[in-house]
Amino acid sequence: MNDIIPITGNVKFQLTLDPGVWIFDDRKVEIKEFFSKETEKKDELEDYVKSASENWDRTRKQGAILPPVNKSINRFEKEKALTGTFGILLEPFLKNAEPGEDAALLLIERSQEETISIPLEQAYGSLLGFSVNGKPLKEDGPIHFYYGDGSNQSEPIKNIKRLIVK
Numbered sequence: 315m316n317d318i319i320p321i322t323g324n325v326k327f328q329l330t331l332d333p334g335v336w337i338f339d340d341r342k343v344e345i346k347e348f349f350s351k352e353t354e355k356k357d358e359l360e361d362y363v364k365s366a367s368e369n370w371d372r373t374r375k376q377g378a379i380l381p382p383v384n385k386s387i388n389r390f391e392k393e394k395a396l397t398g399t400f401g402i403l404l405e406p407f408l409k410n411a412e413p414g415e416d417a418a419l420l421l422i423e424r425s426q427e428e429t430i431s432i433p434l435e436q437a438y439g440s441l442l443g444f445s446v447n448g449k450p451l452k453e454d455g456p457i458h459f460y461y462g463d464g465s466n467q468s469e470p471i472k473n474i475k476r477l478i479v480k
Contacts, residue, residue, distance in 0.1 A: 317456045323421070323479040326412035331477075333444035333456045342400045345443055349464040396448040401441040401460060408438060413479045421478040422459055422471055430471055434479065436461065443470060 319331040336342055408420075413434060420437040422430040432440075439462030444451060451458060451472075458470035 317450075319457060319474060319477060321407060321411045321477045321479065324414040324417040325479050326414070327410065329407060329411050331407060331442075331457070333442070334450060336402050336444050337400065339402060341406065342402050342444075343441070345399045345401045345441065345460070345467075348401065348441060349460075349467050398445065398448060399443070400445040401443040401458075404440045404442055405438045408434075408479075411479065417479045419480040421480055422474055423476040423478060424471070425473040425475050429478075431480075432461075439463075 317332065317334055319333070321329040321331065418434055419431050420434050422432070424430070441460040441462065443458035443460060444456065450456065454472040455474075457474050458472050459474060460466060460470045
């Protein structure tokens with residue numbers, strides 16, 4: 315089994331996804347929490363502007379203060395990382411690959427020589443599961459594909475070996 319998933323096809327930049335490092339990514343989400351509540355779409359620009367303005371005000375009042383290098387992890391978060399079931403949104407990876415203007419589909423190529431096709435717009439809201447009970451997906455992974463609406467939450471798409479933008 316190959317643990318690296320390429321994003322290829324009608325993209326400006328071909329990417330390779332390594333789910334083994336996502337456990338350290340701050341963008342990871344608990345899968346059950348993601349589907350149990352209505353997720354709020356964060357306005358990233360608004361968050362950035364708010365953060366920048368707070369930083370500006372603090373710098374004016376206190377002088378330049380270096381930001382923390384890395385968010386430390388407390389014992390509870392460490393335990394959660396070792397036992398949780400996590401996923402990460404596909405959207406940032408697709409945006410970084412920069413699909414062509416005429417791209418309309420995402421093909422999910424599975425190891426059983428089967429390909430599943432979904433609209434690219436639907437793929438942006440999808441979640442890639444990479445961990446169950448703190449363990450990487452070895453047997454039917456390295457990732458599981460969940461639709462953003464949770465319609466396949468109990469039966470995600472498994473045994474994925476490549477994502478192709480068409």
